[in-house]
Amino acid sequence: MPASDAAFAAALRAPVTMPEDLDPLEQFFQRPEVSAFHARARDAGQADASLRTCAALLPSLHPGRAAAVALMCGSLVEDGADPAILFPVLLGLLRQWLHTLSPYCAQEVEDDDDEVEEVDRQAWLDARSRMADVPADRRWEVEALHQAADLLVLPMMTMALRDRGNHAALVSDAELMSLLHPMATSNDSLPFENLHYLWLASQLGYEDELVVVLPASMTGFVARAHAVNNNFHAFTLLQIIIGEHARSLDVQREIAAREPDQDGDTADFQWLQADAYANGELVNAMRFAWGEASLRHNVSRHGKRVLIALETDEGMKRNWSGFNGAMHEAQQPSMTFTRHLTPEEVASYLV
Incomplete structure (x- = not known):
């Protein structure tokens, strides 16, 4: 020594x-x-x-x-x-x-x-x-x-x-x-x-393959989540991705423009857990993906965390604030689009 x-x-x-x-x-x-x-x-x-x-x-x-x-x-x-x-x-x-x-x-x-x-x-x-x-x-x-x-x-x-x-x-x-x-x-x-x-x-979420399914268009995608604060934070980042890929995802509604670290946001979709669906049908519209929860607390299917983005004007829509900023300079949160889901994959996540 x-x-x-x-x-x-x-x-x-x-x-x-x-x-x-x-x-x-x-x-x-x-x-x-x-x-x-x-x-x-x-x-x-x-x-x-x-x-x-x-x-x-x-x-x-x-x-x-x-x-x-x-x-x-x-x-x-x-x-x-x-x-x-x-x-x-x-x-x-x-x-x-x-x-x-x-x-x-x-x-x-x-x-x-x-x-x-x-x-x-x-x-x-x-x-x-x-x-x-x-x-x-x-x-x-x-x-x-x-x-x-x-x-x-x-x-x-x-x-x-x-x-x-x-x-x-x-x-x-x-x-x-x-x-x-x-x-x-x-x-x-x-x-x-x-x-x-x-x-x-x-409570930060890290998911190499976070699956998002849009039942209205029977499309979806896989994203990589890095150091995401909670589901509210994820919704903002995912809605940015959906807006960028709205045409290929066949989204019919207008998606609001937003920034990743903005102070507040609203839901463009009804965000649900994977088990809100069974046999391709919506069986529990109240099975919400709660915004305060960590990504790792969402339901998994086929070994991957899944979020359902329901394109509807009905049901509860939420506002949130104070969830989207980084708490530390080393956090560097991000949500990265990886690929589209195939129609067969979309169906498999709604069974």
């Missing part, structure tokens, strides 16, 4: 027994051992090796220092280092840290709210009680872990949105996902500033 790496590891493994042992971020990056390590990591061809050094080191560090090091590593990934090297370690750290913090997290319940579920009321009371039971001279440890978890989100976003394997690992981590949703979206007792971004990232 190079001397600078050894000095870096030794300095960061120093015991943390009081709040003063943890440097603010600006001071942390100014530490000689840290700045020397970072300078060497930025040498040509050195970044990936430095990330591997950090991958071995991080689990032994205090969370406050581990999160700071991860943030530094995120900057290396932004400059082109391999995003897959460190992500599994960060995934494990966040899972562990959120598990430790989860007893202190609950959604607020008003004392005089008679309509709230008793289990939710008790969860709120329990979370507050557990925090009150933490000795005053140890409260800083919970606060430091809380801050570390929120900081860790930033490099994780950088890595998850630059590598589909990382994103797949995130959404397949059932334990982490079960913690992430309530702690990011329904947590008033120990709120996070950044955690909801990772929850939003977990």
Whole structure:
């Protein structure tokens, strides 16, 4: 191990027994051992090796220092280092840290709210009680872990949105996902500033072959979806494609012009799940493809996610806003037309 790496590891493994042992971020990056390590990591061809050094080191560090090091590593990934090297370690750290913090997290319940579920009321009371039971001279440890978890989100976003394997690992981590949703979206007792971004990232859709069927014309196409926020976002992007291929898809209605990242949009079609159809007939016009859902939650047929674009003036039509923008510069959402479906394929998706 190079001397600078050894000095870096030794300095960061120093015991943390009081709040003063943890440097603010600006001071942390100014530490000689840290700045020397970072300078060497930025040498040509050195970044990936430095990330591997950090991958071995991080689990032994205090969370406050581990999160700071991860943030530094995120900057290396932004400059082109391999995003897959460190992500599994960060995934494990966040899972562990959120598990430790989860007893202190609950959604607020008003004392005089008679309509709230008793289990939710008790969860709120329990979370507050557990925090009150933490000795005053140890409260800083919970606060430091809380801050570390929120900081860790930033490099994780950088890595998850630059590598589909990382994103797949995130959404397949059932334990982490079960913690992430309530702690990011329904947590008033120990709120996070950044955690909801990772929850939003977990909802992004990646489909190499997303099938869209238009029953009115018995046509359809296959598209490739990359980093799409949710179904609402997908509808906008797919309606752009339908407008561009309206003639070959034999679409009779006028398709509104729209931009991929516009703030709001409306439905040109009634968007349904594949099982709204059976034996070529519409059997459940209320089987909607809900806009807030992730692409991966849509029904599959023949091993592919399917959306039905029903060309009708009847039924519910929806407006939406705030779903079409990218949450991170590395997201780069897109929907790409791949090919038309054959008539036989269209029929097979409506059986």
